[in-house]
Amino acid sequence: MKRILYTLLALILCVPMMAEDIEISPEQLPQKAQNIISKAFPDTKIKKANIERRASLIQYEVKLEGGEKLQFRKDGNLTECECTKEPVPDILIPSKIRTFIKKEFPENDIMRIEHDSKLYEIILDDGTELSFNSSYRLIDIDLVKEK
Numbered sequence: 001m002k003r004i005l006y007t008l009l010a011l012i013l014c015v016p017m018m019a020e021d022i023e024i025s026p027e028q029l030p031q032k033a034q035n036i037i038s039k040a041f042p043d044t045k046i047k048k049a050n051i052e053r054r055a056s057l058i059q060y061e062v063k064l065e066g067g068e069k070l071q072f073r074k075d076g077n078l079t080e081c082e083c084t085k086e087p088v089p090d091i092l093i094p095s096k097i098r099t100f101i102k103k104e105f106p107e108n109d110i111m112r113i114e115h116d117s118k119l120y121e122i123i124l125d126d127g128t129e130l131s132f133n134s135s136y137r138l139i140d141i142d143l144v145k146e147k
Contacts, residue, residue: 032076040089096136
């Protein structure tokens with residue numbers, strides 16, 4: 001009897017934590033996300049869009065035909081953009097961060113940006129990782145070591 005109760009308890013606790021990943025049409029993305037995509041990637045079509053649900057977290061993942069990957073919160077705000085062929089469009093990078101990188105790393109392009117309410121993480125084309133706080137001040141840098 002105890003074994004059955006423990007099994008039921010485990011199921012009750014684990015089921016809400018399971019992730020649900022559902023493919024959706026691009027039109028089902030939040031309007032704000034659709035606007036960001038059309039401004040940043042005007043000539044690129046959406047290859048795949050998913051809604052991902054985990055417990056109380058809802059986010060959208062989008063893959064574009066050019067290989068770019070984007071992630072949005074449920075309200076449509078961008079949280080991540082990863083590009084493989086071309087740099088992240090300037091429109092997606094806060095101007096203070098863009099200015100800093102153009103000054104300090106003029107030979108490099110931004111290939112990935114990820115942020116939440118407290119932190120921006122940037123990855124350059126040479127693998128250098130930069131972290132900025134919510135005031136756009138550099139707080140950490142991980143330079144690529146020469147081989």
